[in-house]
Amino acid sequence: MKKKSFLLFILVIALLLIYSPILILAVYSFTDATSIGFSGGFSLQNYVTLFTTPELSDMIWGTVALAFAVAVISTVLGTCGAIGAFYSKKRPQALIAVVNQIPVINADVVTGFSVCILLVAVFGMSKDTFFPLIAGQAALCAPFVYLSVLPKLSQMDPSIYEAALDLGASPAYALRKVVIPQIMPGIISGFAMAITLSLDDYFVATYTKPATFDTVSTYVVNATRGSQTSIKTALWALSTIIFLIVLLIALLGNVKKKEGRKAGAEQ
């Protein structure tokens, strides 16, 4: 028993260390203090600033829109790639697997820089078209979709697809009605992963984005290089909102998991 409480103690300390900066910032986001440690009265000014300053709201919605666009493209490409590769011969399959691994282990700085140099310096493309940004982030995200779909394909019972063909389904129809539904969990977690990666990305974005466009990451990094206090504290509000959204998603996911387990137990 003694050992158990010691292990719990470690976990509590670690969680405190991890969450205290975010939580302290969250508390201060509801005050008019301009720095942590200074006392201030209750105020929602930071939240008002966050949603009414065009610069800030443009940046937030731009980041969200970009993440969705990138995630959709990456999910389509990565899923098709995984299905195609899974049913290909050994050699092309191995080749795709190796190349797919490159963006996963490569440093994001190198990925961003190399996509930028190809599209901008070699092809002479303008960053204002958003093409380099979307292509660069897709190159970062699609391999993760591929990796999350592939295991679902190998877990699948291949005879169901064969049965569909024997019963007269065309390959395309069988793919849509048999294969896709079975690998859906992999596609969904790949999509979610692509969203997270795009939202978190600083390096690819900073090398490929149009000069006038900012994602949350690039904006925050620029804002720390000295800017108005009102912007700085408005970012505390943004951090708090994102924390609450993440917490909500985690809770929902946990409830769902429990329900799934219950349903499984009842069967």
Place this chain on the structure above:
Amino acid sequence: MKYRFSRKHLAIPYALFLLVFVVLPLIVIVYYAFTGNDGKPTADNLLNFFGDPNTLGTLLYSFILALVTTCVCLLIAYPVAYALAFSGLKSKSVLVMLFIMPMWINFTLRLTALKEILTLIEGNLAFHPFLNSVVGMTYDFLPFMILPIYNQLDRLDKSLIEAATDLGADKVKCFTRITLPLSMPGVISGVAMVFLPAMTNYVVLDMLYNSTYIMGSLIGSYFSAYDWHGGSMISLILLALICIFTLLTRDNESSDVRGGSLI
């Protein structure tokens, strides 16, 4: 001739995509790294890097920073992963979720929070640039070290430990002879997930006002100066380091957790 759909044709668009946006950029980098502004082949970029004490100093500084960060992460992550795996709590999945959640919050915002706290404690961030960078990177990368070690420890066959205890091994021996060796694959993938980003993620240093360069900052500065050739050489050197590192740490089912594994 009518086109007949086959499942493997679906790989073609993705293969082309990888070719254009992953392979081709790397070829371009190699080409740029070994040419000068006049387009003629040259080894100047390579010599500039290895002949300049400043850039070599940067390489050394990134190496030390990454090494210290990895050790600190490991020292914190191992006990946490151990506690997660062996606490015997019913709500383990909730706890694991709590340790994954920070990965979903934008890292620049998390660093902003950390920066405010550090400023409060230290008064002025400029006094401890190296320490702050280590703290910042540890804060940023810790989940990537905890998860693979936890996955490995959780999978560990607990009856092995019981057997060892029954056969008279004490707790220390149990740990050093069974738990630790069996968790090594997790430790290795954790180290791989932390060491490389620690050499390149210069945003952590920028945000915590450490003006010393690491390898990533070099690419950033060449990029700002439109020096594609110098930047390509640094990218190539980083790629070489990543290759060596990957070859050293592979041979274990990598429990890849980047992007926040959504178990």
